[in-house]
Amino acid sequence: MLKSLHLPKTDLVRRTPFFYGWVVWAAATLGLIATSPGQSFTVSLFFDHFIADFNLDRTTVSSMYGLGTFIASLSLTWVGRQIDRVGNRRASTVIAILFAIVLALWTTVMGPFGLLIGFTAIRGLGQGSLSLSSTTVVAQWFERRRGQVLSLMMVIFSLFQSQYILWLEDMLIRYDWRQVWLILAGIMAVVVVPVSWLLLRNKPEDYDMQPDGDDLVDEIMTDVVEAMPDVADGADPVDDGNWTLSEALRTPIFWIFTLGRVLGPTFGTGLILHQVSLFQSLGHDGSLATATFSQFTLMSAVVAIVFGWLMDRFRPGLMLAVQLGALVATMLLATAMSNPTLVPIYAITFAMVMGSGGVFDGTVWPNLFGRRHQGAIRGFVTTINVIGSAVGPVIFGLSYDLTGNYSAALFVGVALALVPLLLSFFAKPPTRRKQKVA
Template sequence: MISGILDISDSNRLHIRVLEREKQGNGGGTSLVKKQKIYYGWIMVIVAAIGVFFSGPGQTYSNSTFIDYLIADFGWSRTEVSSIYSMATFFAGLIMIVVGRFIDRFGQRLMMVGVGVLFAIALFYNSLVTTLPMLFLGFFLIRLLGQGSMSLIPTTLVAQWFVKKRGVAFSLMSLGGFISSAMFPIINIWLIQSYSWQVAWRFWGVMLLVVFVPIAFFFVRNRPEDIGLVPDGHAEGPKLNLKASMEIAEVDWTLKEAMHTRTFWFVLFCVGVPAMVNTGITFHITSIFGSQGLSVQMAATILSMMAFVGIPMSFLSGLILDKIKTNVALMIIFGLEVILLLLLTVMTTNVLAILFGFLWGVAGGIERISLKAIWPNYFGRRYIGSINGVSSTVMVLGSSLGPLPFGAGFDVFGSYQPILLGMIVFPVIAFILSVLAKKPEKTINV
């Protein structure tokens, strides 16, 4: 009987999970499985969605509600606050590689609890900010712990519990992000206007400690194997034959091993492009629309439309992703991005603007799921924290670089058309790399 994890090579620590083991030695896992009416992985999806929701205090859609009040209270300029926010985001992004390694070392449960507590402390700290250096540290902490870590850890948790149903699981998890982006600005404004911006920071700190941290502590289990399960809901034991085991087995790559494949670098480039292009468009969308003779109200409508289209598209893309190759989904994303940039250059009517908003939502829905799923799909679950940490760093750095070329291009040319046309080169390159980014194969020496 083959049991547990089979070590193939000491040099590369290749692991193929052969998921057939006897009932003995499961640490009570088999008895736990018998008591479950639903697969425990779906509980992990709910917890992950809650985690993504509570990343809100570190996200731009929440932080933007505080900016005007900080400027009014302390007399800082908008340029000062914006520059500090960009720098804090940049440095926080650099550290995400370390966060990914910590996830692999300590597991999602300990990291969720630890980050949740530290994030709450950071929010209390932000309520005490009175100087620009304090503001930089506050922004740095909430971007690192909230926008970065509270998004990365849930993603790696879901990746551990699902293989064949990974796309659907990520789709359900993404609901936490949609609900967060819809609720946080409204709640923040109410708290700030009813009490103060300091109270708003403290409110979310308390909510993290009394809601999220206990949920993470009592419910999170790092891997299905920890409780006698395997990915997607199969119980481990003699009834699971070798053929069925191998169907859901994955080959695990370390970060170092993954970095020696061209696919890793191709996908990494593909991760950075949407972050840069979409952030640039979003940051300047009001100005872009105005330069085309469209109203501010239409720009706001398109942003809302993108979100509403993105919700069902995320579910649909999750189902599709479980049926097609992941790099095909990437090809669709970048094909749509080329169309979107071209549309922006000729978008002079509301009809074209609505078409743009719809396609933007479609592309965003596919992107939200595909870029999360491709790393575990290609490189396995065991070292997904380290690998996803690098991806998160590139994504954050890409988003920090996005607005600059649009703004500089407009200042130089007096129009967005040249920079929009110039930006097309990035999704075109990413499309080509997506075609080449096939799932890598690893030589197994038994």
């Protein structure tokens, strides 16, 4: 029965003269880029339009954005399970179709309730589901060089952001904001949907292949590296290290890493969404915030390259500690960078946080717990991360309303980050208690 679901031997996979994982990587990278309309850096450019058109204050819009993000996050564990069940190709195509429809429906938003529904939809489908499916399929096709390949994916995403933000600002000047959403919907429908269906494939084993492949293109693009020794030692030889979500939830390392990872989206989203206000509260012109963000996206590309290379060579606990250390530095700088000379340093540390996050998530979970159930595991982790990104803007909004600045929120973030930072040095790979075979 299952054999009948496999694609025929004449499929594009078998006719491609090099390892098809690189085609999957290219299509998935496009899918990751297509999450942009659901990301905070896009929504932040529409904030002033929402405030003006719906006669709302900034805190209210931020709270609605946070609530919509929280509601959206509740579906992501289920989405991850569906990816495991039906495969990335079908899941990504359906998600892209729904995302295109939702983007088009922004033209009908006429009030606060519609705004909330819109936030929920684009955060759930774009920032959550499409991002999850795009990075999950790459982790299926690559194993030894997973960190390097995912970092390359994040590099392209970061480089795209730097140009996309400028393009989107220009579009919002030339067109009504509702028309801009319609343009984004058209691009999604015409480009991303067909590419997802035509080029994505679920996993190499469906074609009697192994992850990473063995061909000239693969050798040129990445070096052969050893699997991380601490992860390999923790793998289960009986089932090739594939853990279910319920099994992963019972390991200390899962919760240490989840706690450490959620803080980046929580306070990073707060910083991005309130970046103009933050810079103005420190005595800078709002235009400096936009310029810094542009620098930040380019720096994130460099960070992604380096971090992906390091993820394939060093203990994941150490890499989490580096990321959290950068987050602590970013938040401390955000409280004190009234001196313009500190702004570039802030951009560098912030780029370290945001540029490393996607590479870490795409690499560490399948490395620790295997590929078979990674949709469910990463869906759960993504749910937590998206909840964090929902809470962050509200924390920042409350801090500003109650104290007139963002220092309270930032110091809370520093205190929280220090906990998993210290625990990460003691995180051990997951191991099972198994009966010995005589």
